[in-house]
Each structure stands twice: as structure tokens, then as C-alpha cells.
Amino acid sequence: MIRANVNEAAGNSADPAEHSLSASQLRFFHTFGYLLLPGRVREGLGELCRAFDEVMADPDNGGTQLDYADGDRLMVPAILERHPVLQGLKSDARITAIPDSLIGDNWDYAESSGDVMQCETTWHRDVYHSPLQQFHIKLLFYLDPLTADNGALRVLPGTHYYQDSYVKKVLSGQGFPDRMEDVFGIPADALPATPIETQPGDVIVLNFRTVHASFSGSERRRLLNMNYREPTA
Ligand SMILES: O=C(O)CCC(=O)C(=O)O
Numbered sequence: 310m311i312r313a314n315v316n317e318a319a320g321n322s323a324d325p326a327e328h329s330l331s332a333s334q335l336r337f338f339h340t341f342g343y344l345l346l347p348g349r350v351r352e353g354l355g356e357l358c359r360a361f362d363e364v365m366a367d368p369d370n371g372g373t374q375l376d377y378a379d380g381d382r383l384m385v386p387a388i389l390e391r392h393p394v395l396q397g398l399k400s401d402a403r404i405t406a407i408p409d410s411l412i413g414d415n416w417d418y419a420e421s422s423g424d425v426m427q428c429e430t431t432w433h434r435d436v437y438h439s440p441l442q443q444f445h446i447k448l449l450f451y452l453d454p455l456t457a458d459n460g461a462l463r464v465l466p467g468t469h470y471y472q473d474s475y476v477k478k479v480l481s482g483q484g485f486p487d488r489m490e491d492v493f494g495i496p497a498d499a500l501p502a503t504p505i506e507t508q509p510g511d512v513i514v515l516n517f518r519t520v521h522a523s524f525s526g527s528e529r530r531r532l533l534n535m536n537y538r539e540p541t542a
Contacts, residue, residue, distance in 0.1 A: 324402060325402040325405050325406040325409055326406070327402070327406075328402055328403045328406035328407075329406050329409065329410050330344070330406070330407065330410035330411065334346075334410075335410060335411070338411065338514060338516070340467070341464075341466040341467055342464065342466060342467060342468060342469030342470075342515070342516040342518070342519035343464050343466070343505065343513060343514060343515045343516065343519055343521075344513070344514040345505055345507070345511060345512075345513055345514075346407075346511065346512045346513075346514065347508070347510075347511050348508075348510050348511060349403055349404075349510065349511060349512040350398075350401075350403060350404075350450065350510050350512060351510035354509055354510045356394050357394060357395070357398075357450075357452075357533075358452050358509065358531075359394075360392040360393075360394035360395050361388070361392075361395065361423060361452060361531060361533055362531075363392060364385060364388055364391045364392050364395070364423060365383065365385060365423055365425050365531070367391075370385045370388075370391060371385060371386060371387075371391075372384060372385040372386075372423075373385075373386075377428035377429070377430070378428070378429075378486060379428050379429055379527055380426070380427035380428035380429075380527050381426075381427050381428060382424055382425070382426045382427070382428050383424065383425045383426075384422055384423070384424050385422060385423040385424075386420070386421075386422050387420060387421060387422070388421050388422055388423035388533065389421040389535070390421075395421075395533070398535065399418065404448065404512075404535065407446070407448060407512075407514055407537075408446065408537040411446055411514070411537075412444065412446070412537060412538070412539050413539075415539075415540050416537045416538065416539065416540070417537065417538050417539070417540055417541070418535075418536075418537060419438075419439075419445060419536035419537055419538045420535075420536050421533065421534055421535045421536065422533075422534045423531075423532070423533050423534075424530075424531070424532040424533075424534070425529065425530070425531055425532075426460070426523075426526060426529070426530045426531075426532065427526075427527055427528070427529055427530075428526065428527065429460070429522070429523055429524050429525065429526050429527070430521075430522055430523050430526075431483075431484075431486060431487035431489075431497065431522055432465075432479075432482065432483055432487055432489060432497060432500070432520055432521070432522040433483060433520065433521070433522065434468065434471070434480075434483075434517065434518045434519065434520050434521070435447060435515075435517040435518070436517070436518075439517055439538065441471055441518065443538055443539060443541065443542075444516075444538065444539040445516070445517035445536060445537070445538040445539075446514055446515065446516060446517065446536070446537050446538075447514070447515045447517060447534055447535070447536050448512050448513070448514055448515075448534065448535045448536075448537075449462065449512070449513040449514075449515060449532060449533075449534055450511075450512055450532065450533040450534075450535075451507045451509070451511070451513070451530060451531070451532055452509050452531035452532070452533065453509060453529070453530055453531055454507070454508050454509065455506060455507050455526075455530065456504070456506045457504035457506060457524075457525075458525055459525055459526060459528055460523045460524070460525055460526020460527075460528065460530050461504045461505055461506045461507060461523065462504070462505050462507075462513060462515075462521055462522075462523055463502040463503060463504045463505070463521060463522050463523060463524065464502060464503050464505060464515070464519050464520070464521045465479060465500070465501075465502050465503075465519070465520040465521070466503055466519075468518065468519050468520040469516035469517075469518040469519040471518045476520070479520055480520070482497075483520075487522075497522070497524070498522075498524040498525070502522070517536075
């Protein structure tokens, strides 16, 4: 497990500058295409989880039930707008400091979603509603403790350099269902990847193009996503 900055303060100061990413965190993110911020939203986590659970259990939450090969996924779009506590994340300095640091203060907010997953997700990069050349980041808040053995997100570091021939070779095994085994001769979950093990309260920052997946995640994983992008040219 890689912890980008284990000394990061978990407090909720209203001053975004206090939560800015350090030069080494920025370098890590831009080099490997992801970053783990341990304990970033530890303060207020109970309230956050309760709000999330309330929305996910609401029959009028606008969610879509998706069937995956090994289980279900309930996906609720625009989850932040469905609860005042979640809505508060939009102006939370611990959060806004992340796009401030990575994109600049002219970032666009690019929606949120909530997921309850009893499934794995195959290797993919995020491209939905996002032109490849436009820089997008995703913040992932996993609300349950996750290890490589129960569904922690795995990444192929450096694959956000999407024009690189390495990435094109990796993506030749992409597909639904996964074709990695046909192409590389080993099971998809044996690819040389980095599992990002997390505790509730941690935040993962991901470049949309970084190839990612999860395996053995059939128990029940709760995930809140928030997305940001650089302004459209
Ligand atoms: O936790 C997972 O299975 C991955 C979720 C994911 O790929 C996503 O939200 O883009």
C-alpha cells in the first residue's frame, strides 16, 4: 500500500490553502496518475456515511440498478444534490483544495455519484462525457475498509499518459467482459497493478485516464465520487 502523505492533518479548516497538496503530492499524482489522501474527511465521517446511506436507501433517489457478472451495483447520479450534508462537500475546503491544487482555481465541477457495489469492476479508464485531451480528476471516497482482498481499487500507475504505446498495449485487453487473460495469458486480477487500500475517511484522487479496476469486491462496497475538470477551451 502506498500512502502519499501519512502526516497529513485530518482537521477541517475553512482555509483552502491549509489543505493544498504539497509539491511532492503533486509530483506523485502527475507521475503515477493517482494519489491517496489518508484521513482527508475523517472529521464528520459519521454524518457523511449516514447521509450517504439515507440517500442510497431512498426509493426516489433516481438510482439505476446495474447487473455485473458477479453481482449488482446501485448507482445514484448527482448524489450531492440529494442531501444537505453531502451538498456541503462542494464548498468544504478540504475538498476544494484538491482541484485548486491540481487544476487551478478555474476548475469546473463535473458531477458526483453514489454507488453501492456487490461486484468487481473490470479494467477500464473513465471516458464518459469527457474528451480525452481535457484534464479530469475523480475523488473517490470509499466508506468501508478495503484491502486488495475485498475490493480495494487497483490502478496501473502511469496509464494516464494515454498517448503512450504502453497504455495502448494495456488497453488492448480492455473490454466487457475483461479480455486481459486472452491478451496477456494471466487472470485479470494478476496484472502488475497497485492496490490502494483505504480506510473510511481517506480520499483517492484519480486522473480519469488512469486504468483502474477492483477485484473480490462482492461483499458490499459504498463509494461516493466527485469529479472536476479543467475549463472547456
Ligand atoms: O471500485 C470500483 O470497483 C471502481 C469504481 C470505478 O471504476 C469508478 O467509479 O470509475
